[in-house]
Amino acid sequence: xxxxxxxxxxxIELATKTRNNAYAPYSHYLVGAALITxxxxxxxxxNCENASYGLTNCAERSAVFRAVAEGYRHxxxxxxxxxxxxxEMEFASPCGACRQVLAEFADKxxxxxxxxxxxxxxxxxxxxxxxxxxxxxx
Ligand code: THU
Numbered sequence: 001x002x003x004x005x006x007x008x009x010x011x012i013e014l015a016t017k018t019r020n021n022a023y024a025p026y027s028h029y030l031v032g033a034a035l036i037t038x039x040x041x042x043x044x045x046x047n048c049e050n051a052s053y054g055l056t057n058c059a060e061r062s063a064v065f066r067a068v069a070e071g072y073r074h075x076x077x078x079x080x081x082x083x084x085x086x087x088e089m090e091f092a093s094p095c096g097a098c099r100q101v102l103a104e105f106a107d108k109x110x111x112x113x114x115x116x117x118x119x120x121x122x123x124x125x126x127x128x129x130x131x132x133x134x135x136x137x138x
Pocket of ligand 1: 024027029030031046047048049056057058059060092093094095098
């Protein structure tokens with residue numbers, strides 16, 4: 001679902017703030033995410049790496065799992081902010097695994113807005129169905 005400009009700005013700001021908590025001692029690539037549910041609740045997440053590299057959890061999935069744990073399953077939009085430690089923000093497009101996890105909680109008609117941001121002024125806007133067409137659903 002498309003969200004208004006104020007909501008978009010808020011999500012980008014919260015993703016940027018949450019990025020500061022990213023635990024990324026291996027890749028040194030810090031990512032923050034903030035999502036909004038259909039009833040206006042906001043959840044944030046950051047990437048959390050592990051010495052056993054494959055156990056790393058991305059920022060997007062961290063935010064989704066927090067929402068689900070609190071009983072929220074309908075996500076309208078998510079903002080993602082990422083970049084290397086000490087460097088400029090990049091357009092950190094969600095990985096394939098996160099796209100599939102997001103698809104689970106997107107509205108079938110209204111879709112989900114995915115905002116990939118370098119700052120509140122500089123972002124790219126997608127619908128999840130563009131990023132993951134023909135997603136697997138049961
Ligand atoms: N990462 C995310 O948090 N989200 C993405 O969509 C892509 C990658 C994290 C995982 C890992 O901790 C670091 O970025 C480098 O891949």
